[in-house]
Amino acid sequence: MASLQQTPTALSLQSNLLSPSLRLPKNPFILKLSAPRRNFTGVKMSATVAGSYAAALADVAKSNNTLDSTSADIEKIEKFFADKSVYDFFANPTIDPEKKRQVIDEISKSSALQPHTANFLNILIDAKRVDAIKDIVKEFEKVYNSLTDTESAVVSSVVQLESEHLAQIAKQVQKLTGAKNVRIKTVIEPSLVAGFTIRYGNAGSKLIDMSVKKQLEEIAAELDLGDIQLAV
Incomplete structure (x- = not known):
């Protein structure tokens, strides 16, 4: 069973935590929580614990040429932990860790997660860091995007857009x-009335708004309707 050894200054993720076919060639790699500028394969590590774990997982994936597959695993994990009851179960410190590992085993089999991804989740359980999984997912996406020169965009619409439109x-x-x-992520947002919006850039800082909601707001502003809400 995967385990995480903790010292006052560092968390060590040993190579023997991985399955035999996925072990790193030589030395274990270390997550230096006290050194936020430490780099993993050229990517600046976040000062947060979530960033440290995400960078470490990306480093393992890159070393084993499974970066894309690991990213797909992370997307599955994101959807799984989006369920509040699931998140609360794993974040609850009173629940026996062995029960959590059993659930992880079931998830890994049903979702066909790679061995090192499943082991990574067990490491989080042992380290009592599962509560940071959502932040880890976000940080992993940043690391993945940096390594692969990928831009993430979130497309929100009232109904699911056709693949050719995406x-x-x-x-x-x-x-x-x-x-x-x-990489396109889609979100259903009924309040848009019709049309769609696109968010991209650092933390979704850039917005392209092609929604009817925006058009109605602009019309209201032109007519100086103030806080009057239009019924649609």
Whole structure:
């Protein structure tokens, strides 16, 4: 069973935590929590614990040429922990860790997670860091995007857009950012009335708003309706 050894200054993730076929060639790598500027494969490590774990997982994946597959695993984990009851179960310190490991085993089999991804989740259980999983997911995406020159974009719409429309949006974001790759995430947002929005850039700082909601707000502003809400 995977375990995490903790000292006052560092957390060591030993190579023998991985399955035999996925072990690192030589030395274990170390998560220096006291050194936020430590780099993993050229990527600046976040000062947060979540960033440290995410960078370490990305480093293992890159070393084993499974970065894309690991990213797919992380997407599955994100959806799984989006369920509040699931998150609360794993974050609850009173629940026996062995029960949590059993659930992780079931998840790993049903979702076909890679061995090192499953072991990583067990490490979080042993270290009592499962409560940081959502932040780890976000930080891993940042590391992955940096390593692969990928831009993430969130497309919100009232109904699910067709794949060809999403492909066109991806091409447009690629032109705007110059990124080699673009990953699209979709969100259903009924309040938009119709149309869609696109958020991209650092922490979603850039917005393209093609929604009817925005058009109605602009009309209201032009008519100086103030706080009057339009019924649609």
